[in-house]
Amino acid sequence: MKFFSPIVWQLMVKTLLWSLTGLTIGVLFFIIFVVFVNGLPQLSWEFLSTNPADMGRSGGILATIVSTLYLIVIALVVATPLGLGTAIYLTEYTREGPGTRIIRFGTECLAGIPSIILGLFGFAIFVMAFGWGWSLVSGGLTLSVMLLPTIIRTSEESILAVPLEYREVSFSLGLGKWQTITRIVLPSALPGIATGIVLSIARSIGETAVIIFTAGSSLRFPNTIFESGRTLAVHFYILAREGISMPMAYGTAAILIVVILAINISAYLMMRYFLKKYS
Amino acid sequence: MKEKIIEKILMILAFSAIGLLLLITVFIFREGLPVILKSGLPDFLFSAKWAPTKGRFGILSMIISSLAVTFNAILLGVPLALACAITLAEFTPHRWVVVLKPTIELLAGIPSVVFGFLGVIFLVPLIREYLGGPGLSLLAASIILAIMILPTITSISIDALQAVPLLYKEGALAMGATHWQAIRYVLLPAARSGVVTAIILGMARAIGETMAVIMVAGNALKIPGSVLDPVRTLTSTIALEMGYSTGDHRQALFAAGIILFVFIMGLNILATTLMRRK
Numbered sequence: 001m002k003f004f005s006p007i008v009w010q011l012m013v014k015t016l017l018w019s020l021t022g023l024t025i026g027v028l029f030f031i032i033f034v035v036f037v038n039g040l041p042q043l044s045w046e047f048l049s050t051n052p053a054d055m056g057r058s059g060g061i062l063a064t065i066v067s068t069l070y071l072i073v074i075a076l077v078v079a080t081p082l083g084l085g086t087a088i089y090l091t092e093y094t095r096e097g098p099g100t101r102i103i104r105f106g107t108e109c110l111a112g113i114p115s116i117i118l119g120l121f122g123f124a125i126f127v128m129a130f131g132w133g134w135s136l137v138s139g140g141l142t143l144s145v146m147l148l149p150t151i152i153r154t155s156e157e158s159i160l161a162v163p164l165e166y167r168e169v170s171f172s173l174g175l176g177k178w179q180t181i182t183r184i185v186l187p188s189a190l191p192g193i194a195t196g197i198v199l200s201i202a203r204s205i206g207e208t209a210v211i212i213f214t215a216g217s218s219l220r221f222p223n224t225i226f227e228s229g230r231t232l233a234v235h236f237y238i239l240a241r242e243g244i245s246m247p248m249a250y251g252t253a254a255i256l257i258v259v260i261l262a263i264n265i266s267a268y269l270m271m272r273y274f275l276k277k278y279s
Numbered sequence: 280m281k282e283k284i285i286e287k288i289l290m291i292l293a294f295s296a297i298g299l300l301l302l303i304t305v306f307i308f309r310e311g312l313p314v315i316l317k318s319g320l321p322d323f324l325f326s327a328k329w330a331p332t333k334g335r336f337g338i339l340s341m342i343i344s345s346l347a348v349t350f351n352a353i354l355l356g357v358p359l360a361l362a363c364a365i366t367l368a369e370f371t372p373h374r375w376v377v378v379l380k381p382t383i384e385l386l387a388g389i390p391s392v393v394f395g396f397l398g399v400i401f402l403v404p405l406i407r408e409y410l411g412g413p414g415l416s417l418l419a420a421s422i423i424l425a426i427m428i429l430p431t432i433t434s435i436s437i438d439a440l441q442a443v444p445l446l447y448k449e450g451a452l453a454m455g456a457t458h459w460q461a462i463r464y465v466l467l468p469a470a471r472s473g474v475v476t477a478i479i480l481g482m483a484r485a486i487g488e489t490m491a492v493i494m495v496a497g498n499a500l501k502i503p504g505s506v507l508d509p510v511r512t513l514t515s516t517i518a519l520e521m522g523y524s525t526g527d528h529r530q531a532l533f534a535a536g537i538i539l540f541v542f543i544m545g546l547n548i549l550a551t552t553l554m555r556r557k
Contacts, residue, residue: 010459014370020362024433025379027426028386031397085292093286105551106297112480112547113300113540114487116514117307120536123521124306145299152296178285206390209489209514213521237392240399241494253393264388268381 032257039254042247048255052219056235057245061252063221067136067229070222071215072204074140075147080197082144083151090152091159092181111149118146119213127214134228139215146210147200154199158192159185161278191274195267202263205256208233232256307540311533323534329500329516331524336531338538340502344510345539347503348420348492349485356425356485357432357478364436364474369462380437387430395494398423403495412507415497420510423491428481435480439473440466476553483546487539489514513539 004012046060053059086103094100122142132138162185170180186193208231216228217238230238232252239249315323318336326337363383367376398419407414443466451461467474497509498519511519517532517539524532 006457006460010457013459017362017366017370020359021366021379024359024363024386024429025382028382031386031389031393034397034401035393082292082295085289086296089286089289089293093289102297103293106294106300108551109544109547110296110300112483112543112550113303114484114489114514114543116487116489116517117303117536117540117543120310120517120521120533121303121306124310124533125302129306145303148296148299177282202388206388206392208390208392209518212518233390233392236390236396237490240392240396249396253396256390256393260388260390261385264385265381 032261035250035253035257038247039250039252039257042251043254047251051221052235055244056219056239056248058248061232061235061255063219064230064232064235064252067215067222068205068231068233070136070225070229071140071143071211071231072201074137074225075143075204076197076200078141078144079147079151079200083148083196084155084193086152087155087159088181088186090156092177092185107149107152110145111153115146115207115209118142119210121145122210122214132226134214134216134218136215136222136225136227136229139211139229139231140225142210142214143204143207146207147204150200150203151196154196155189155193158189158196158274161192161275162188163278191270191277195271195274198263198267198270202260202267205231205260205263206233207231208237212237304540307533307536310530311535311537314527314530314534315537317527324538327502331520331528331531334527336527336534338513338516338535340500341511341513341516341535342538343502344417344496345486345512345514347417348424348496348510348512349482351417351421351506352424352428352485353478353482355421356428356481359425360429360432360477360481361436361474363429363433364440365462365467367433368437368440369458369466380434383430383433385430386426387434391427391488391491392494394423394427395491398491398495406507410507412505413497413509415495415509416507417496417503417510418506420492420496420512421506423495424485424488427488427491428485431484432477432481435477436470436474439470439477442473443469472553476550479546479550479553483543483550486546487514487543489518493518 048060048065049062050060051063052061090100090103119142122138126132126138126141127134166184166188167180170184175183211231212234215231217230217234218228219230222229233256236249236252236256239245239252314336323336323338324342325339327339328335328337329340367379371379402419402422403414406412406416406419410418447465447469448461451465452458456464492512493515496512496515498511498515499509500511503510513535517535520528521532
């Protein structure tokens, strides 16, 4: 540092930091580029609408799309009421105190648990103890545990963003507490809550470790939620790891990335619109 | 009356998260503890002999592998993440930041299996070609994990840097410091607890990551001698063997899960307390 004047030093640091940032963003684009260049040509209506055949070597990915959708629906049906209820209780019914601190601490810890541990848990409770075996219902319920913290956090933030005056006006017009929440607060917070749910969908689509232990990896088309099913991400993992078919693997990866990017970008735009409305 | 019932119902829902956390703890311990008690905790932790068919369950090599992978990932990832955070928080015009920050956060949304796959296709051959060894290695896993934890650390660090009151920076600049000196000697120290929290959360994510690591780490069961050796982490062992394990073997995998769980809870609690002290 003695050798350079602070101005020259700053220029050097700035250059270094900019190139490192450029490198990072470059890696992101490289990943997306590689998957798209190799994967997008594989996509066709037929790829999406036929079932996998010959272990996934030929055919399409219909069964895996259906399994993925089943899992997401089950997970959200369970996690949304729990998460939304928690958020309403934390924001509308309590003051900060030991009770809320415990709930927040529990939520943060739950968010930090790695998916493999949740997979073990889901296996022990739903697959073994409840005797549901490897099934979409076991997978969906385990997934809901993973989504719960995200839904609680985003719902809480959205409800807090609704201005206090809305509630005051509603009370002054004679509405009760619960009516105020369901008719005034929740509708105003809806875009924010929806963003949280949409982001959870993106996370579910990319998840593997939780699902492979609980929903199994059967390639058959699932007729009921008590059957095993293979999600898109698990299908991709098996295709890639066992070297079954590179074109199929790239095609599946491209679908995964397209859907996840689209979801994340629209969620981001939704949240920005929502926050702008109230600030 | 109705209001009271609704409040009670919501209260019960609100304790679902903490209830699930307890349930997870109970189930993992109930399944895994018997094996640890049978072979004794020291033997379980400090023996590197993992031979499920002979009833020997020592997880030392996996613990060392997990820690090594995590440590190296932090070593590679943190400087990059901090560089991104400083650049975006200080050196970038606002209208670029609103585009670049979400772009970096998008990296966090890419599924870990995709990272692992691209690691196998691009990174592993590079390492095999230019550095030697099988390619599937501790180094490959560390690099992939470093990329995976980058967005988390960057995004929390940006928030920490932006939370420092503007007055601090203006004070430093008014005293004749350059922008970089103000960052280095005023902003970074002031944002330290936030940045440390970010790094701890990154560590927790790295040590718990499974699928990407399985794909690139080579999964050899031994204590690694160099970064080019293949390794098998706690998480990979659980995922690789869960499918066919039974009896004591399965319980031993849950026991490995207990160790992982304890590590991660420790890191999470550390991060929460740091966050709260602020």
